[in-house]
Amino acid sequence: GEEARLAAEEAEQQLGLRQVEERLHRDHIHRVAKPSPEYPNYQYLCKVCSVHIENVHGAYKHIKEKRHKKNMTEKQEETELRALPAPSAGQLRAVDAAVMETARQQGISERDFEVRTSVVARMEEVIKTRLSGRSPGCDIIS
Known part of the structure; x- marks a missing residue:
């Protein structure tokens, strides 16, 4: 009940x-x-x-x-x-190819890179020698 x-x-x-x-x-x-x-x-x-x-x-x-x-x-x-599954070998190859093609179109050559590096080094030297012995804030262009 x-x-x-x-x-x-x-x-x-x-x-x-x-x-x-x-x-x-x-x-x-x-x-x-x-x-x-x-x-x-x-x-x-x-x-x-x-x-x-x-x-x-x-x-x-x-x-x-x-x-x-x-x-x-x-x-x-x-x-x-x-x-998500890991990328397939084909997908990786496609990404590699796209990166390499972009680098070819947009990038600079090894030679250009070396030239730019040496320009930066020379500029640093010029700035250091010009600034040594001067008080901060004064005009460095003479």
Whole structure:
């Protein structure tokens, strides 16, 4: 009679809670195994935001917050990026070819590089000799 009805009600509530918690798991909100000393009455923890949550109602409220949505998006992106396969040999060759072609079109030759390096070295020498013995702030062009 009454005992069976109460047991059935209890089982239904447990099933309902389990379904709710499965939904919360998708948002990385988990029931705490044992309450933390700082939050003794808080039943849940959002592992994405590192936030303690008091109850199911609070958890649903938390899921709708802008911060949680932003953190979930970032976690999703990170998960997707980690799941990307490594580039194939063909893809690597294509990137290498593109870099080499850009260097050929835009870069300077080894000889030009050496010329520029020696110009910089000469300029440094000129500046050092011109500046030695002068007080800071005076005009160095004479």
